[in-house]
Amino acid sequence: MQKRKTIEERVFRILTGVACYSLIGILGYIIFIIFNKGFSSLTLDMVTKLPSGGYYYGGEGGVLNAIVGSLYIAGGATLIAIILGVPAALYINSHLIRYKRTQNTVRYILDSLWGVPSIVYGAFGFTLMIWLGMSASLLAGIITVAFLITPIVIRSFDEALSTIPIGLQEAALSLGSTKSQTAFKVLLKQGFSGLVTAILLAFGRAIGDAASVLFTAGYTDLIPTNLDEPAATLPLSIFFQLSSPIPAVRERAYAAAAILTIIILIISISARYFAKHYSKENIK
Amino acid sequence: MNTLTAKNTDTLMEPRAIRKTKPESAISIKNLNVHAGSHHILNNINLEIPKNKVTVLLGPSGCGKTTLLKSLNKLTDLYKELDVSGSVFIGKDDILNSNHNIPALRQKMGLLSQKPYPLPVSIFKNVAYGLKLKGVKDKKLIAYNVEQKLKEVGLWEEVKDRLHSSADSLSIGQQQRLCLARGLAVKPQIILADEPTSALDPVSSKIIEERFRELKKYYTIVIVTHILRQAQRLADNVVFMHYGKIIEQGTPEAVLKNPQSSQLKEYLVDGF
Ligand SMILES: Nc1ncnc2c1ncn2[C@@H]1O[C@H](COP(=O)(O)OP(=O)(O)OP(=O)(O)O)[C@@H](O)[C@H]1O
Ligand SMILES: [Mg+2]
Numbered sequence: 001m002q003k004r005k006t007i008e009e010r011v012f013r014i015l016t017g018v019a020c021y022s023l024i025g026i027l028g029y030i031i032f033i034i035f036n037k038g039f040s041s042l043t044l045d046m047v048t049k050l051p052s053g054g055y056y057y058g059g060e061g062g063v064l065n066a067i068v069g070s071l072y073i074a075g076g077a078t079l080i081a082i083i084l085g086v087p088a089a090l091y092i093n094s095h096l097i098r099y100k101r102t103q104n105t106v107r108y109i110l111d112s113l114w115g116v117p118s119i120v121y122g123a124f125g126f127t128l129m130i131w132l133g134m135s136a137s138l139l140a141g142i143i144t145v146a147f148l149i150t151p152i153v154i155r156s157f158d159e160a161l162s163t164i165p166i167g168l169q170e171a172a173l174s175l176g177s178t179k180s181q182t183a184f185k186v187l188l189k190q191g192f193s194g195l196v197t198a199i200l201l202a203f204g205r206a207i208g209d210a211a212s213v214l215f216t217a218g219y220t221d222l223i224p225t226n227l228d229e230p231a232a233t234l235p236l237s238i239f240f241q242l243s244s245p246i247p248a249v250r251e252r253a254y255a256a257a258a259i260l261t262i263i264i265l266i267i268s269i270s271a272r273y274f275a276k277h278y279s280k281e282n283i284k
Numbered sequence: 285m286n287t288l289t290a291k292n293t294d295t296l297m298e299p300r301a302i303r304k305t306k307p308e309s310a311i312s313i314k315n316l317n318v319h320a321g322s323h324h325i326l327n328n329i330n331l332e333i334p335k336n337k338v339t340v341l342l343g344p345s346g347c348g349k350t351t352l353l354k355s356l357n358k359l360t361d362l363y364k365e366l367d368v369s370g371s372v373f374i375g376k377d378d379i380l381n382s383n384h385n386i387p388a389l390r391q392k393m394g395l396l397s398q399k400p401y402p403l404p405v406s407i408f409k410n411v412a413y414g415l416k417l418k419g420v421k422d423k424k425l426i427a428y429n430v431e432q433k434l435k436e437v438g439l440w441e442e443v444k445d446r447l448h449s450s451a452d453s454l455s456i457g458q459q460q461r462l463c464l465a466r467g468l469a470v471k472p473q474i475i476l477a478d479e480p481t482s483a484l485d486p487v488s489s490k491i492i493e494e495r496f497r498e499l500k501k502y503y504t505i506v507i508v509t510h511i512l513r514q515a516q517r518l519a520d521n522v523v524f525m526h527y528g529k530i531i532e533q534g535t536p537e538a539v540l541k542n543p544q545s546s547q548l549k550e551y552l553v554d555g556f
Contacts, residue, residue, distance in 0.1 A: 098364040167401045170359050171463070174395035175414040176387040176470060185413075190404040 034261060038254030046255050051221045056240065058248045063256050066237035068223045070260070072138055073231060074207035077145035078153075081202050084146075085153030086188070086195065092154075093161040094169070094183040107158065113151035119211035121148040126215040139227040141217025148212050149202040156201055160194020161187055196275035204264050210235035234260045307334040309373075310474055310504035311356060316370035316380075318351055318360065318528075325351050327528040329370070333474075333521075338496070338505045340515040340536075343525035344551060349508045352525070353476050356506070357393045358386055374474070391418065394467025394503075396477040400459035402451035403466075407443050410451050410462055414470035433465040437495055457488025464495065475499065477507040481514070493518065512552070516540060524548050 035042075049062035096103045125144025134140050164187060172182040188195070210233070218230030219240075234256055241253035311333035318326040326348045333339050341349045351360070358379050360366045371378045379389050391414065403410050411430040420426055430447075434440040439461045443454070451462055460480065467475065477496075481489035496505060496518055509515050515522060515536065522539040524532045526547045532539055543549045 098362055100364065165401065166362060167397050167399060168403070169362065170354075170397065171395065171401040172403065172413075173359060173362075173387075174357055174390055174393065174476075175466065176391035176417045178387055181417065186403055192404075 031261065034254050034257045037251060038256070038258040041248070041251045041255035042258055043255075046252070047259060050223070055221070056244060056249060058246050063232075063234070063237050063252070063259070065221055065223055066232040066234045066256065067259060067263075069138070069217070069220075069231035070207050070234040071263070072224065073141045073145055073213060073217060073233060074203055076138075076142035077149055077206045078199060078203045080142065080146035081150040081153040081206075082199060085150050085157060085198075085202075088154045089157040089161055089198075090183040090187055092158050093164070093187055094179045097166070097169070107155070110151045110155045110158075114155055117211070118148055118209045119214075121145075122212040122214050122216060125212060129216055134228070136216055136218030136230050137228045138217065138224045138231040141213045141231055141233070142227075144212050144216040145206045145209065148209065149206050152202045152205060153198050156198035157191065157195050160197070161191045164190050193275040196271050200268055200271045203267055207263065208235060208260065210239060234263075307332075307337070309333060310335040310375075311506070312371075312373040313356075314371040314373070316352075316355060316372065317368070318348070318355060319367040320365050325366070325528050326355070329528075329530060331523065331530060331533070333504060333506055335504050336500070336502070337520035338500045338507060338518050339521045339523060340519040341506065341508045341523050341525060342510075342512075342515060342551070345510075347525045348528045349525060350478050353478050353506065353508060355380070356474075356476060357390045357395060359395075387417070391470045392472050393474040393476050394464070394470065394472040396460070396464055396467060396475065396480045398479045399483050400456060400463045402454070402459050402462055405451065406448045407451050407454070407462060408447040410466050411469050413466060418470060429469055433469045434462075436468060436498075437461040437465040438491055439465060455488075457484050457491070460484060460488065460492060461495070464492070468499075472503070474504045474506065477505065479508050479510065482510065512540065524551070526551075 043062075045060070046062040047067060048064060049060070050065050051061040051063065052059050055061040092103055092106055096106070121144055125140060125147065128143070129136070129140045168186060168190065169182055172186045173179075177185065213231075213233050213236065217233055217236075219232050219236055220230045221232070222229075224231045238253045238256045238260070241249050241256060244250055244253075309332040311331075313329050313331040313333070316326055316329040316331075317324070329352065341352065343349055351366070354360050355368055356372055356374075356379070358372075360368050368380060370380065372380050374389055374392055377384050377389055379386065382389075403413055405413070408430055411433050412426050415426050415429055420429075431440060431444075434443065439458060442458060443462075446453075451459065454462060460483070464475075464480075475496075481492050484492065493514060496507070499505065500518075500520075505518075507518065509518075519536045522533060522536050523530055524539060524543075524545075524547075526545075531545045532543065532548050539548070540552065543552055
């Protein structure tokens with residue numbers, strides 16, 4: 001009996017371990033492929049220069065336009081998502097706390113929005129853009145991507161907030177805070193590291209998404225200087241280069257993918273650092 | 285004019301001796317009923333909580349002690365399923381039915397829960413929190429108050445060198461004392477404590493209990509406990525509840541030594 005238990009335990013451990021490590025392995029392999037294929041094209045020019053006229057046929061230049069465009073769009077959209085999402089998540093966990101059914105309905109709707117494919121947001125943004133008489137631009141891209149990621153910010157921050165025991169809210173209220181003070185002074189701080197994770201998730205989704213910006217942000221070889229100018233993005237840049245018949249250009253697509261990965265890594269690591277150092281342990 | 289005369293005769297007719305001994309109420313609960321769906325959690329509670337005395341709420345698990353305590357400062361608001369009716373007078377204000385400034389009324393009561401819930405800020409800011417809500421801006425005054433309250437709960441010596449580190453870094457017993465200090469800082473008249481020592485080790489429990497014995501000189505205290513000896517040591521007034529009703533109340537001698545109802549007799553037999 002004892003022996004069977006230990007065998008079962010061992011089999012279970014092996015199975016779960018295999019599942020876990022093979023996933024990590026696959027991720028590692030993807031990163032390896034990207035860097036391996038893109039490495040020779042990953043030059044300084046790539047990140048510091050705009051594409052020249054013949055760039056997509058193997059000519060001079062880099063993808064600075066797409067890097068900057070992507071940062072603009074993801075940054076702008078994340079900013080909007082934070083401004084809308086943080087109060088919304090706090091509202092769900094403070095004012096709505098007594099209305100469990102409404103709370104659940106709101107969560108369900110947001111979860112559904114999270115699950116909507118980004119091409120649908122792209123189409124929606126496109127319709128909205130036409131309706132407003134705008135053309136494909138940085139602003140249209142930012143707004144569309146903001147639609148895409150706001151539910152992500154709300155729900156993942158909400159998920160962190162919902163684990164905060166109600167006793168903490170009771171404590172804050174009993175000290176004389178209003179519901180809004182409880183939300184902004186207590187819940188926000190208590191859930192701060194959850195908020196950082198939420199922002200990170202949203203930014204990652206925003207910078208990596210191609211479908212939502214396809215019709216709305218347009219594409220350009222220049223860096224936009226204004227909100228109503230079109231903007232290039234890394235995912236579309238990768239797409240255009242990867243569909244080229246010229247091997248050198250396809251190689252650059254991998255280099256662009258590597259740049260995108262590096263950006264996400266940098267953001268992720270610095271966000272974690274930030275979350276750790278500014279979490280409640282250190283708030284003075 | 286008429287009412288005035290009536291009042292005057294009333295006072296005149298009331299014998300002096302009785303008027304003197306009749307204790308003043310800090311909280312006056314009238315016809316308090318709490319339902320959750322068909323579950324009648326509190327059944328027509330009428331209770332006077334005497335001022336500057338310790339009232340101990342006793343009763344088997346699930347009889348409604350926590351719910352009663354939460355009704356007193358309207359924390360029942362957080363739970364829509366709780367349907368509350370009746371009145372709870374804190375002085376002249378009926379907290380359940382007034383559109384009065386509820387946060388200000390709540391500041392008249394400090395709450396100590398079963399588990400400490402320190403705010404996600406530093407030790408110092410935990411105690412300063414309520415003061416700042418009250419609009420106190422003077423930094424020196426805040427610092428002075430923080431020190432005083434931390435001394436009052438016997439925590440000052442332990443934390444004076446790390447006032448600005450997170451309150452989470454304290455032990456559970458220290459956190460509970462911090463929560464008490466935080467509650468006292470808003471200068472409440474009443475302290476509501478729901479099994480404040482049940483999550484603590486014996487030494488910390490003893491410290492908290494000693495604090496209560498000190499504090500009862502200045503505050504009205506309502507405390508829920510399952511520890512009968514603690515009730516005996518602290519109480520001026522014992523209230524025994526059973527299935528949402530008050531069954532018996534009186535001095536600890538009367539209630540604990542000489543129970544009348546079968547429910548209380550049974551509870552005491554199991555408890556000691
Ligand atoms: N929000 C709620 N919704 C539904 N029922 C509730 C709610 N809060 C309390 N109750 C019920 O009311 C009854 C009294 O609960 P309460 O927590 O007041 O008991 P208690 O006397 O404090 O018990 P204990 O000694 O175990 O802490 C219990 O039966 C409980 O299930
Ligand atoms: Mg209880």
